[in-house]
Amino acid sequence: MESSIIEKPRSELHIEYGEGELAALRKREAAVLWKLDCYIAPVMMLLMLISYLDRGNIGFAATQGLSEDINLQGSQLNIAISIFYIFYILAEFPTSILVKRLQFNRVIPAITFCWGLVCMNTGFVQGFPSLCVTRLLLGFFEGCLFPSMTLFLCEWYKREELATRISFLFVASALSGAFGGLLAYAILYMDGTAGYPGWRWLYIIEGIITIVWAFICIFVVPKNFETAYFLNDNDRVIMRIRAEATAAYSGGDGHYTLKDVKRAASDIKINVWGAIVYGVGAVLSDRYKARFLSLIISAPFGIAGYAILLCDVSAGVRYFATFLIATACFLCTGTNIAWLGSNCAPDGKRAASVGILLTLTNIGGVVAGQIYQTESAPAFTLGHSWSLGCLAVAWLGWWVVLFIYKRREAGKDKALARGEAIPPEEWTDRAHDFKYQF
Numbered sequence: 001m002e003s004s005i006i007e008k009p010r011s012e013l014h015i016e017y018g019e020g021e022l023a024a025l026r027k028r029e030a031a032v033l034w035k036l037d038c039y040i041a042p043v044m045m046l047l048m049l050i051s052y053l054d055r056g057n058i059g060f061a062a063t064q065g066l067s068e069d070i071n072l073q074g075s076q077l078n079i080a081i082s083i084f085y086i087f088y089i090l091a092e093f094p095t096s097i098l099v100k101r102l103q104f105n106r107v108i109p110a111i112t113f114c115w116g117l118v119c120m121n122t123g124f125v126q127g128f129p130s131l132c133v134t135r136l137l138l139g140f141f142e143g144c145l146f147p148s149m150t151l152f153l154c155e156w157y158k159r160e161e162l163a164t165r166i167s168f169l170f171v172a173s174a175l176s177g178a179f180g181g182l183l184a185y186a187i188l189y190m191d192g193t194a195g196y197p198g199w200r201w202l203y204i205i206e207g208i209i210t211i212v213w214a215f216i217c218i219f220v221v222p223k224n225f226e227t228a229y230f231l232n233d234n235d236r237v238i239m240r241i242r243a244e245a246t247a248a249y250s251g252g253d254g255h256y257t258l259k260d261v262k263r264a265a266s267d268i269k270i271n272v273w274g275a276i277v278y279g280v281g282a283v284l285s286d287r288y289k290a291r292f293l294s295l296i297i298s299a300p301f302g303i304a305g306y307a308i309l310l311c312d313v314s315a316g317v318r319y320f321a322t323f324l325i326a327t328a329c330f331l332c333t334g335t336n337i338a339w340l341g342s343n344c345a346p347d348g349k350r351a352a353s354v355g356i357l358l359t360l361t362n363i364g365g366v367v368a369g370q371i372y373q374t375e376s377a378p379a380f381t382l383g384h385s386w387s388l389g390c391l392a393v394a395w396l397g398w399w400v401v402l403f404i405y406k407r408r409e410a411g412k413d414k415a416l417a418r419g420e421a422i423p424p425e426e427w428t429d430r431a432h433d434f435k436y437q438f
Contacts (some may be wrong), residue, residue: 060202063396120210299328
């Protein structure tokens with residue numbers, strides 16, 4: 001009878017079972033949900049944290065002698081950073097298709113061990129080719145992680161519970177910015193130990209940490225709720241009821257067909273528009289170095305889109321609004337990062353600045369899980385209002401940033417006219433001969 005309890009409308013539940021019985025069932029389900037948040041979510045969060053640490057430590061290593069020690073030339077460091085995403089992107093789709101069939105409790109520890117091993121061995125690279133190989137492999141194995149974790153959470157949580165739990169992953173990625181710097185700072189003090197420079201120890205130790213956690217994951221990532229070590233028999237009854245209630249959208253044995261792929265590819269919800277807009281916008285922004293103009297022009301599209309969603313309009317008009325929002329979100333996010341990166345120097349400051357920006361950006365994942373609550377559907381007034389306000393504040397903020405850059409440029413021109421110079425060891429983007437991009 002319990003399965004019918006969860007599937008019945010609330011009004012029928014009151015009539016057939018009464019308020020007391022319904023409340024008792026809800027209480028039991030809440031207790032099980034709390035267990036999932038204590039035993040499932042933290043494991044995924046730590047995986048996310050470690051993955052961001054391992055992918056981002058190249059920035060710290062570069063400031064501590066990696067380029068000089070392995071004789072990187074020209075743009076080779078930038079190439080090594082970029083190629084990480086080639087296999088990262090290529091790994092995501094096949095992983096999404098295969099991970100359930102291969103079983104999460106096998107895949108997640110395996111890929112964690114593999115990228116930990118790659119990370120550790122990066123501490124022994126001797127040149128550009130070997131660095132590229134490790135970056136490609138690291139990108140592949142880490143590319144397998146996020147879809148695996150997301151789909152794993154789908155196996156344990158209802159869809160109305162997922163937004164908050166996925167936001168936990170963004171919390172972890174945000175924390176990686178803080179912990180990554182502290183850990184790197186501590187490990188880099190090992191410079192010279194056993195004849196190795198500090199940046200090598202950074203990779204070796206972080207790789208070992210990842211490998212250790214991979215072995216722990218063998219025991220803490222359960223196969224399913226029937227064999228989960230933290231659930232008792234009563235909990236499993238509730239999980240069976242939840243599984244039956246969610247079978248319509250999360251069932252299946254992981255054996256997907258070409259028809260499933262075609263359905264996904266033909267659904268316009270995949271935001272192809274956003275990818276096209278960002279690709280074109282990024283090329284134009286780079287070509288004309290028009291960072292500020294790109295931001296100022298694109299943000300109003302998003303503001304208009306959110307304003308439309310707050311109005312009582314037809315579904316077609318609301319759907320059109322999502323394209324306006326995608327235009328702003330993709331262009332503003334990418335261009336803002338590019339603008340900051342192009343106006344920061346030297347490399348260490350640029351790495352730290354972009355890292356801070358990305359950390360702050362990822363906090364948006366936490367906020368989104370709170371302002372877009374299921375019970376506020378379909379209007380989502382709070383979420384759309386908050387998003388509109390943030391875009392408006394950002395739009396005003398970019399004008400402030402432009403004013404700051406212009407004022408600094410004017411000061412630099414005056415200093416150059418006076419013949420002032422800055423010692424090479426103190427050279428940054430604040431130097432008189434460094435020109436900001438607008």
